[in-house]
Amino acid sequence: MGTRDRKRLRMSPALGFALTGLALAAASHPAIAAWITEALGEPARRPLAVGRLLELARAHLVLAGTGLALVAVLGIGLGILVTRRFAEPWRPAIDGLAAAAQAVPPVVVVALALPVLGFGGPPTLLALVAYGIMPVLRGTAGAIAGVPPDIREAGRAIGLNRLQILWRIELPLAAPDIVETLRTALVLAIATAAVGALAGASTLGTPIVAGLQNQNTVAMLQGTAATAALAFLADAALLAGVGRWRSTRP
Amino acid sequence: MASLRQGRAHLSDIRPLLAATAWLGALVLVLTHLPLLSVAENRLALGHPVTGLAALGTTGLVVLSLAAGAIGLTAASRRRAGAAAAVLLLILATLLLGQGLGRGAALSLVGLPPAARASLGSGCWLALALLGGALGLAVRRARIPGLGLAAGVLLSLAVAAMGHAGAFDALSLAVEYAARRGTVNAAIGEHLALAGAALVLAGLLAVGLSPASRGQGLVALVLGGLQVVPAVALLGAMVAATAALLRAVPALRDLGLSALGPVPAVVAIAAYLALPLWRGLALALRAPDADTLLAAEALGLSRRQILARIRLPIGAPILVGAVRVAAVQGLGLATLGALVGAGGLGRIVFDGMAQFAPDLMLLGAIPVVALSLLAERGLGRLEAAARRRWHA
Incomplete structure (x- = not known):
């Protein structure tokens, strides 16, 4: 198989996700969503204007992006820390904590944070970080632990210090798996931001929740398509942006 | 050490x-x-x-x-x-x-x-x-x-x-x-029923999708793509789809199907659980090494016997692990089911959010967390037991 073929194959998931995202984004346009709604046999009342959709999408992206940035920094940082020698005795405890944290669904975190943080963005952000951090931590730790010990040993033999081994050997070799973990975190971030609409955060989940409550099918469909479009487009962007790192897989 | x-x-x-x-x-x-x-x-x-x-x-x-x-x-x-x-x-x-x-x-x-x-x-x-x-x-x-x-x-x-x-x-x-003793106890039952039904449906889907050797790439693509769709959006889409289905086939209404209710929620949850189960099943069936399979064939075991006596027992820990992941995920997702009128503990959480009553939210949230932890721990134990039993 030529390099060109291989490159095309590697690009194809990103391209597929991007095309799906664009199609869904088109479906969220008021005119198309109204047409779909009528085709489904529902009256298409009160569709959302394009401007309002874009405003919600921007707020959604800001919320999910902030959360993802926090999750990435904290999760990867802690993931590196727990793979250092001194943290070895704590590994089982951290794994147990990670499993326990996954047992609390985001919507429950949002609900529990409400009395403390009030309505809107903050409880959603907390849920995003609380739910996203453990998978990233676990994924990073797993990726670094998966680096073959003889390569690490070889680094030590040529005189690299611990930091250099981390930076030049462990992280580059673990990068593809860390990127996969970040993709999961991204999808979680966008989904959790949508759930945040229940706590009054203004996101693309808002028209879905409001539409379900007011029987406004067209607004609900617009929110549904736009949220899914955002998730697919962001995933495609991440795949395309870091494809370089994924290709370092030996 | x-x-x-x-x-x-x-x-x-x-x-x-x-x-x-x-x-x-x-x-x-x-x-x-x-x-x-x-x-x-x-x-x-x-x-x-x-x-x-x-x-x-x-x-x-x-x-x-x-x-x-x-x-x-x-x-x-x-x-x-x-x-x-x-x-x-x-x-x-x-x-x-x-x-x-x-x-x-x-x-x-x-x-x-x-x-x-x-x-x-x-x-x-x-x-x-x-x-x-x-x-x-x-x-x-x-x-x-x-x-x-x-x-x-x-x-x-x-x-x-x-x-x-x-x-x-x-x-x-x-x-x-x-x-609210009655309401909470009923909600726990509904919650378990929602997650259980979704788990069974997703399991059937995974079994149905697994034997065909062709098209596995497509299955992976579709199930993987579904994971990207936020749950709130998929629930909304399911409600619209169910409404359209009911309009096309009104007879279904007599069977008790409605656009808002447990059916769209179960289908949406099952769509997410299908991926871990399908992946787990595929890995479990591939778990025995080639030598073991050759030895079994040499002994004259039929394909069905190889499946029942070799592939499933050796793959059992992986399979139970997949069920554990799916069960925890399903119990969490079932909370969102209340959004489309499916009931469950989510309804109590949402009621609490609407009234800004922290105790009511806790009343819904504590059982969700307890059930998830119970599923995680219980199935984790089963997984470890299967590993000890077959991989001693």
């Missing part, structure tokens, strides 16, 4: 003691400075905080000394018996804390109108988290098989018995539960 550590023996001796001191300091701080209870005029009003020792009285001191003894034993003792004793002490401390909270709540409500509520404050949750963390550590240190399970059962039974005897009756959570 021991020889590796010898060079740094002085450090490894001090570190557990430092950690234990920090833990005890945190517990003292939480019990003396943070609000353990919050007393309000009614269930929606903001309360004024009551800190630990004011709420607990001398019980607080007993709890602290039990905790100090337990953490000291965990950190200093190298014997199993020491850690096991620490487990007992920690269980006792937790139960005493609960009893003290109940009594403190009852005392703080004396002379107040009946609508007044004493709810659990942030300090209480932190104290319980600290005690629970230490309990987990002590159980792990003791390395006695079944100790964790026994501790969990003992703690749950004791809390249930204390609740039955009325030890917590003054706490607002118990008041709220007493007022």
Whole structure:
């Protein structure tokens, strides 16, 4: 198989996700969503204007992006820390904590944070970080632990210090798996931001929740398509942006 | 291992003691400075905080000394018996804390109108988290098989018995539960039914999709793509799709299908659970190595016999692991089902959010978390047992 073929194959998931995202984004346009709604046999009342959709999408992206940035920094940082020698005795405890944290669904975190943080963005952000951090931590730790010990040993033999081994050997070799973990975190971030609409955060989940409550099918469909479009487009962007790192897989 | 550590023996001796001191300091701080209870005029009003020792009285001191003894034993003792004793002490401390909270709540409500509520404050949750963390550590240190399970059962039974005897009756959570006992119990049943039905549906889907060797790439693409769709959006899409289906085939309405209800929720949840189950099934079937399969064929086993006697037993741990992941995910997603009128514990959580009543939210949230942890632990145990049984 030529390099060109291989490159095309590697690009194809990103391209597929991007095309799906664009199609869904088109479906969220008021005119198309109204047409779909009528085709489904529902009256298409009160569709959302394009401007309002874009405003919600921007707020959604800001919320999910902030959360993802926090999750990435904290999760990867802690993931590196727990793979250092001194943290070895704590590994089982951290794994147990990670499993326990996954047992609390985001919507429950949002609900529990409400009395403390009030309505809107903050409880959603907390849920995003609380739910996203453990998978990233676990994924990073797993990726670094998966680096073959003889390569690490070889680094030590040529005189690299611990930091250099981390930076030049462990992280580059673990990068593809860390990127996969970040993709999961991204999808979680966008989904959790949508759930945040229940706590009054203004996101693309808002028209879905409001539409379900007011029987406004067209607004609900617009929110549904736009949220899914955002998730697919962001995933495609991440795949395309870091494809370089994924290709370092030996 | 021991020889590796010898060079740094002085450090490894001090570190557990430092950690234990920090833990005890945190517990003292939480019990003396943070609000353990919050007393309000009614269930929606903001309360004024009551800190630990004011709420607990001398019980607080007993709890602290039990905790100090337990953490000291965990950190200093190298014997199993020491850690096991620490487990007992920690269980006792937790139960005493609960009893003290109940009594403190009852005392703080004396002379107040009946609508007044004493709810659990942030300090209480932190104290319980600290005690629970230490309990987990002590159980792990003791390395006695079944100790964790026994501790969990003992703690749950004791809390249930204390609740039955009325030890917590003054706490607002118990008041709220007493007022909605029927609703909460029904919601737990609905929640389990939603998650269970989705798990079964996803399992059938995974089995149906797995044998065809062609098109597995497409299956992976579709199931993987579905994971990207946010749950709130998929639920919305399912409602629209069900509505359209009902319009096309009105006869389905007579079968009890409706656009808002459990059916779209179960289908949406199952769509997410299909991926881990399908992937787990594929990995499980591929688990036996080629030599084992050749040997089985040489013995004259049929394909069906190979599946039943070799592939499934050897792949069992992977399969149970996949079910565990899917079950925890399903129990969490079922909470969102209330959004499309499917009922379950999510309805109580959402009611609490709408009324801004923290106790009501907790009443829905605590069982969700408990069920998820139970599924995670229970199926995790089964997974480990399967691994021991077949991979000894």
